Amino acid sequence: MKSNKLLFAAIGLMALTMSSCSEELETPTVNGDGNVVFTAQLPDGINSRAFNDGEKAKVLKYAVYETGTKTVIYxxxxxxxxxxxxxEMKFTLSLPLVKGQTYDLVFWAESETPDGATSPYTFTPSDQTIKINYDGIKCNDESRDAFFTSVTDFTVTGASQQSVQLYRPFAQLNIGTNDLTVADRAGINHKTTKVVVKDVxxxxNLLDGKASDEAEVTFDHAERPTGESFPVATYDYLAMNYLLTGSVPVESDVNNAQKETKDITIFFNDEDANEINKFNLSAVPFQRNYRTNIYGALLTSTVDYTIEVVPGFNDDAHTVEFDKDGFRIATSLDEAKTLLAKGEPAVSLNGELLTAETTSRAGENLVEFILNKAAAHQxxxxxxxxxxxxxxxxxxxxxxxxxxxFTLVITKSLPAVSVNLPAGEVEIVGASETADEKAQLPAVTITNAASTAITGDVTVESVTKGENYAGEITFDGAVEITVDTTELFLNALTNEGVEKINVTADLNLIEATVEQLTVAGIKTINVDENVTITLGNDNHFSISNDFNLTGKGTITNEYENDNPAIGTGKTLICVYDGNFSAREITLINDREHFYHGPxxxxxxxxxxxxxxxKLEKTKIYSGLFCICGYNRSTSQSITNFNECYFWSCSSSSYGTENWAYAVRICGKKSTLTNCTIExxxxxxxxxxxxxxTIDGGRYETRWLDAEKKTGNPFDAIYVTNLAQVTVLDGYFYGPRTDQLAEGTECIRSGDNDVNYPDGTIYLKGGKFSGKAFNHETKTVIEPTQGFEYVANTDSDSDRYPWTVKAKTTN
Known part of the structure; x- marks a missing residue:
């Protein structure tokens, strides 16, 4: 225990000596060999006759003990x-002690109790404690101001005079606002304030300074204090309360304790006792003999406020600043390191204070922080x-x-972080200061930890796990991550918190399960150019939410010795729900596998x-369908394809049981603009x-063997089962000659050979290798009213003998 011996001078947060309203006491006469006169000084605060001036504490309670015991002498x-x-702010106490003996002493000063009232403080000398009764307490009760100290191992060497300094065991909570006038104009008439604090x-214990026995305390509604000046200029007082704090004295100094955090709720009522605003604040910092000031536009806003902890008196050396989130602000890199090493729960450091000659993405030349492993959460x-x-x-x-x-919060950018916290839980949070920006964290290395969570608005370019790291890495928020390993990709894919995945290296997903490839949440995957994602025979991406696929890379399920089973279908992407889009990506669905699955x-x-x-500038190659719609009879899907290339080599001539058009579309509406389908x-x-609607592009079938003219090439467009197709422009070709088409068949309508109703074709433009016709009714389909077939006289007339143009008016 840090003892107050001989001259008990002011330490830590001691106030300046009052000069404006007191005179020095005359020195008491010291009589007797062991008579000791103690002068107990109250803080003479800078705010004379205001909150914290200490003038109401006029009753001194004390006890004297044999050192190291609870045996009460006086x-x-x-x-x-x-x-x-x-x-005048001092107590004088003359004690007849025994010369040569050693004593412990405790002192407690409080306000006088009115006649018929009971003090809220119960002093029990036998156990050296003060117990506080919070029943009926209201805000702004200055009468509860009190002070204490202790003296240990005091040896009487003869008659003497000793001085001791009394300090508050409390933190002072001050609540102020700057919007009283604005609130009044808005019809918000503040009357009273109530404060609820958890774990007060x-x-x-007066001897060792430890506070204990937690309880939720309600400081009930009281009107705004009058005649008081809020500690921060331009703000008006709404409420003041004293909270007993200090469960852990610093270096056993009873008058100096570690900072603590508590959850508080503040209620503001109007003249009719109606609630006009409310704040729920978590982890608000408090410290013994310090002020915690909460101020802002508290009556008209729920987000505009500041929390700061400052010394009880004006001693700049003891100023402690906290931001609105409860982080202690470090003014230097060394201070931040020291605070964390000592176990400070939360520290904020300006990134410009982080300096190093070079910064390596591999984790070299990084500024080192040592955490206190005795702290539960830093x-x-x-x-x-x-x-x-x-x-x-x-x-x-x-x-x-x-x-x-351990939680790391990044508001703008941090080049790299390397974490080695065995058995620790690691949380990395992006907390961008701008709504449309993400915090940037290029490189994350987790050497060892029990678990890692990356959350919030943050872009991470790489995450590297150490050999001894066996925990999970999870994501939550609007995280953007760059991946170059299969493990990290699968982790990010199935984590709803990842918003975007950038793939920068080839990924082998052949052995991944369908469950592992089920996309969680709304996502964008960008596959870099010359990067390939390889799937297996029996898996595919499963999508049920909005999903964007971008980049100039490739997704394929073709690989050496793939050997898929006969009678199984291979696919790359199954879109069960949501809005799926792809841009500039290349998809390759096994071009040597011609089977549908059950x-x-x-x-x-x-x-x-x-x-x-919705597909834009997307290339798809497939042994069967490039795109296939399901739930055909009830589908309400909308599909849009712009400047895409689709290629299929499916043919009934292969001798397999299955074949397919390159693209099968069902749903509500579909648009193809300048696409090529082969x-x-x-x-x-x-x-x-x-x-x-088809507007531009090329749609052409080909022979399996052009020289032998084999392979059963059918139509560029086949319309069936009540589908309605409007052709505005484009090139349409099929190699099979048909007399009805007056050329080769390229666009037909019919029953799909299964007695479906016919489809409808509206021709308003385009070039054709033959006229459109219905193969069931064996009739030519004429262009839409106002349009007509015209013999093509351009240089491509051999391939496209017919064009559809608007009729000319004579």
């Missing part, structure tokens, strides 16, 4: 014990643009918490009836009532 509650006198202590916030990366480790010499936790057709993309599909069995099949 106590203020004894009828024959010496009595202290009070005058009820018992104080947080470090890096604000602004950091100049260097950081390395975070534990001080293994500290006592061990079973599962300590549940899934062979198709690069399969979409179900509530999903929408197929053997057929190019495009609109079905089941879909309304389709």
């Amino acid at each position: 106590s203020s509650d004894q009828t024959d014990a010496p009595e202290a006198t009070y005058s 202590y009820k018992t104080l 947080k470090l916030k890096i604000t602004g643009e950091a100049k260097a990366g950081i390395s975070v480790k534990y001080d293994e010499s500290q006592a061990t918490v079973t599962t300590p936790k 549940e899934l057709n062979g198709s690069a993309i399969i979409y179900w009836g509530t999903a929408n599909v 197929g053997i069995q057929g190019c495009l099949s609109p079905e089941w009532g879909v309304e389709m």
Whole structure:
């Protein structure tokens, strides 16, 4: 214990000596060999006759003990014990002690109690404690101001005079606002304030300074204090309260204790006792004999406020600043390191204070922070643009918490972070200061930890796990991550918190399960150019939410010795719901596998009836379908294809049981703009009532063997089962001659050979290798009213003998 011996001078947060309203006491006469006169000085605060001036504490309670025991020699509650006198902020107490003996002493000063009232403080000399009764307490009760100290191992060497300094055991909570006038104009008439604080202590050990016995305390509604000046200029007082704090004295100094955090709720009522605003604040910092000031536009806003902790008196050396999130602000890199090493729960550091000659993405030349392993949860916030990366480790010499936790908060950018916290829980949070920006964290290395969570608005370019790291890495928020390993990709894919995945290296997903490839949440995957993602024979991406696929890379399920089973369908992407889009990506669905499966057709993309599909500049190659719609009879899908290339080599001539057009579309509406579709069995099949518009592009079937003219090439467009297709422009070709077409067949309508109703074709433009016709009714389909077939006289007339143009008017 840090003892107050001989001259008990002011330390830590001692106030300036009052000069404006007091005179020096005359020196008391010292009589007797062991008579000791104690002068107990109250803080003479700078705010004379205001909150915290200390003038109301005029009753001194005390007790004297044999050192190291609770044996009471004198106590203020004894009828024959010496009595202290009070005058102008000082108590004088003369004690007849025995020369050569050693004593412990405790002192407690409080306000006088009115007649008929009971003090809220109960002093029990036998156990050296003060117990606090919070029943009926209201805000702004200055009468509860009190002070204490202790003296240990005091040896009487003869008659003497000793001075001791009394300090508050409390933190002072001040609540102020700057919007009283604005609130009044808005019809918000504040009258009273109530404050509820969790885990306030009820018992104080006067000898060792430890506070204990937690309880939730309600400081009930009271009107705004009058005649008081709020500690921060331009703000008006709403409420003041004293909270007993200090469960852990610093270096056993009873008058100096570690900062603590508590959850508080503040209620503001109007003149009719109606609630006009409310704040729920978590982890608000408090410290013994310090002020916690909460101020802002509290009556008209729920987000505009500041929390700061400042000394009880004006001693700049003891100023402690906290941001609105409860992080202690470090003004230097060394201070931040020291605070974390000592176990400070939360520290904020400006990134510009992080300096290093070079910063390595591999984790070299990083600024090192050592955490206190005895602390359950420590947080470090890096604000602004950091100049260097950081390395975070534990001080293994500290006592061990079973599962300590470390949280790193980044508001703008940090080049790299390397974490080595065995058994620790690691949380990395992006807390961008701008709504449309993400915090940037290029490189994350987790050497060892129990678990890692990356959350918030943050872009991470790489995550590297150490050999000894066996925990999970999870994501939550609007995280953007760059991946170059299969493990990290699968982790990010199935984590709803990842918003975007950038793939920068080839990924082998052949052995991944369908469950592992089920996309969680709304996502974008960008595959870099010359990067390939390889799937297996029996897996595919499963999508049920909005999903964007971008980049110039490739997704394929072709690989050496793939050997898929006969009778199984291979697919790359199944879109069960949501809005699916792809841009500039290349998809390759096994071009040597010509089988549909019992549940899934062979198709690069399969979409179900509530999903929408939009493709731009996308290339798809497939042995069967490139795109295939499901739930055909009930589908409400909308599909859009712009400047895409679709290629299929499916043909009934292979001798397999299955074949397909390159693209089969069903749903509500579909648009193809300047697309190219090439197929053997057929190019495009609109079905089941879909309304389709084709505007530009090339749609052409080919022979399997052009020289032998084999392979059953059917139509560029085959319309069936109530589908309606409007052709505005484009080139349409099929190699099979048909007399009805007056050329080769390229666009037909019919029953799909299964007695479906015919489809409808509206021709308003384009060039054709033959006229459109219905193969069931064996009639030519004439262009839409106002349009007509015209013999093509351009240089491509051999391939496209017919064109559809608007009729000319004579």
